Amino acid sequence: MPRALWLLIIGMAVNVTGNSFLWPLNTIYIHDHLGKSLSMAGVVLMLNSAASVIGNLYGGSLFDKIGGYKSILLGICISLSALIGLTFWHGWPEYIIFLTIIGFGSGVTFPAMYAMAGMVWKEGGRKAFNAVYIAQNVGVAVGAALGGILADYSFELIFLANTVMYIIFFLIAVFGYKGISTGSAKQANSLQDGALVKGRKNLYALLVLCSGYLLCWVGYVQWMTTIASYTQEINISLSQYSLLWTINGALIVLGQPLLNGLLKRLAATLKVQILIGIAIFIVSFLIAGNASAFSGFLVAIIILTIGEMFIWPAVPTIAFDLAPKGREGFYQGIVNSTATGGRMIGPLLGGMLVDLYSMSALFLVLIGLFFIAIVTTFLYDRILKSRKKLLDKNLPVS
Numbered sequence: 037m038p039r040a041l042w043l044l045i046i047g048m049a050v051n052v053t054g055n056s057f058l059w060p061l062n063t064i065y066i067h068d069h070l071g072k073s074l075s076m077a078g079v080v081l082m083l084n085s086a087a088s089v090i091g092n093l094y095g096g097s098l099f100d101k102i103g104g105y106k107s108i109l110l111g112i113c114i115s116l117s118a119l120i121g122l123t124f125w126h127g128w129p130e131y132i133i134f135l136t137i138i139g140f141g142s143g144v145t146f147p148a149m150y151a152m153a154g155m156v157w158k159e160g161g162r163k164a165f166n167a168v169y170i171a172q173n174v175g176v177a178v179g180a181a182l183g184g185i186l187a188d189y190s191f192e193l194i195f196l197a198n199t200v201m202y203i204i205f206f207l208i209a210v211f212g213y214k215g216i217s218t219g220s221a222k223q224a225n226s227l228q229d230g231a232l233v234k235g236r237k238n239l240y241a242l243l244v245l246c247s248g249y250l251l252c253w254v255g256y257v258q259w260m261t262t263i264a265s266y267t268q269e270i271n272i273s274l275s276q277y278s279l280l281w282t283i284n285g286a287l288i289v290l291g292q293p294l295l296n297g298l299l300k301r302l303a304a305t306l307k308v309q310i311l312i313g314i315a316i317f318i319v320s321f322l323i324a325g326n327a328s329a330f331s332g333f334l335v336a337i338i339i340l341t342i343g344e345m346f347i348w349p350a351v352p353t354i355a356f357d358l359a360p361k362g363r364e365g366f367y368q369g370i371v372n373s374t375a376t377g378g379r380m381i382g383p384l385l386g387g388m389l390v391d392l393y394s395m396s397a398l399f400l401v402l403i404g405l406f407f408i409a410i411v412t413t414f415l416y417d418r419i420l421k422s423r424k425k426l427l428d429k430n431l432p433v434s
Contacts, residue, residue: 040156041164043212047108047205048149048171049178054201055142056179056281057194061187062135063261063383064268064277069191070128074265078387080132081261084139085380089373091143096369099148100362105213107148107365112206115141119199126195143376147368152216154356155364162306162353163296169349170292177285184278238358241419242367246374248412249351252314253378254385255321255402256344259337262386263324266395272330280337287341295345306350310413313346318406325399 037045062084066077091111098107118137125134150168157164179201186193259280267277299309320343324336352371359367389398 037163037167038157040216041153041167043208043216044149044153044156045167045171047208047212048168049174050201050205050208051145051149052172052175053179054175054198054205056176057183057186057198057201059260061183061191061194061264061274061278063264064187064274065191066131067265068268070131072128073391074262074387075384075391076387077265078261078384080135081383082380083132084135085376085383087136087139088143088376089380091140091145092147092369092373092376093143093366094369095144096147096151096365096367096372098144099151099365099369104148104152104216104365105209108145108152108209108213109206111141111144111146111148112202112209113141114144116199116202116206117141119195119202123192123195123199126192139376143372147365147372150352150368150372151356151365152213154352154368156216162349165349165353165356166292166296170289173285173288173292175285177282177289180278180281180285184275184282187274187278237419238360239367241416242355242358242370244412244419245351245354245416246370248310248314248409248416249347249371250374250378250381251405251409251412252317252347253375254382254405255317256340257379257382258386258398258402259340261383262390262395262398263333266390267333270328272333276330280333283334284337284341287338288345291342292345292349306354307413307417309346309350311410313343313350314406314410314413316340316343316346318403319343321399321402321406325396 062081063074063077066072066080067074072080095107095111098110115138118134118141122131122134122138150165153164153168182197183194186197264277268274304312316339320336320340323339324333327333327336352368355367355371356364385401386398389401
């Protein structure tokens with residue numbers, strides 16, 4: 037791998053380690069320490085995710101205009117300023133304000149990181165995105181493990197640790213990313229009409245794919261929100277809950293290279309890879325829906341982890357392949373904003389379903405959403421195939 041990609045991998049690992057001190061415990065903190073309902077916790081996390089959606093789209097477009105270095109620094113500075121505030125003021129309603137600002141800053145950063153990864157190692161294909169994905173999960177494993185330990189002592193240590201990690205990330209970006217050349221849309225804005233048509237068709241295909249990707253995230257985020265709170269009700273400790281995420285991250289780091297080898301041997305397309313992952317998600321949630329002890333949730337999250345290894349790296353890879361030159365950042369912004377949209381809708385939907393009905397009702401709804409995601413994944417490339425047929429017949433496309 038190129039040196040530039042290694043720098044991005046290290047930065048991503050540090051960034052996510054900092055985030056992982058806090059995000060798995062957000063609902064627990066809001067519900068148990070601030071005394072708010074699960075529905076209110078869902079509203080707070082929805083605001084955080086809504087800000088992140090805006091940040092994703094803005095950050096992706098900004099990457100295409102000014103490049104990755106400046107975009108990433110801007111996102112870090114926004115998040116870091118809010119984290120410093122959160123370290124000193126983490127009551128109600130300050131928590132809402134700072135968490136929303138953090139969401140926007142993180143949203144600006146992530147699409148630039150992914151777009152840079154794809155551009156510095158284009159010949160690597162899905163390997164570049166797999167590497168960034170593994171780095172994220174190193175951060176999840178380390179951050180979640182340490183976060184659970186720190187939370188058992190004091191939640192205030194969580195906020196401080198997150199801030200320290202962002203300062204380290206800022207230093208890595210300042211001294212490591214300035215020399216990374218990715219180009220910008222200024223070099224590629226002279227697109228021909230045919231390229232514009234291709235970009236429009238590809239964008240439609242990506243939006244269809246991402247609609248299912250969003251539904252997958254609506255389900256996945258329940259592990260950080262409603263399921264997190266439910267584990268506390270059945271007397272699973274914070275350290276045990278955090279251990280689930282440590283195992284999640286460790287399995288991804290150890291298992292992704294094995295999975296890559298398997299997929300290569302099977303010659304599986306990215307589409308088939310995603311479909312397999314969604315099916316595995318369904319199995320995981322069937323098990324979690326019937327779990328009543330730590331061992332049941334452990335089995336469920338191991339299966340969930342296998343599913344996400346199929347899905348999460350595949351979608352940004354498809355987006356990078358679909359993106360016209362000079363629009364890589366925007367397309368990654370769409371992918372990241374879709375994932376964030378799922379994290380925005382998920383906590384509120386999950387909290388309302390549990391508050392009004394039950395955990396069992398929540399699991400039934402989620403499994404239904406996964407089946408819809410299977411349908412959208414089947415259909416997303418139809419528009420590209422129809423366009424190819426028209427081109428093969430020398431017919432005009434619109």
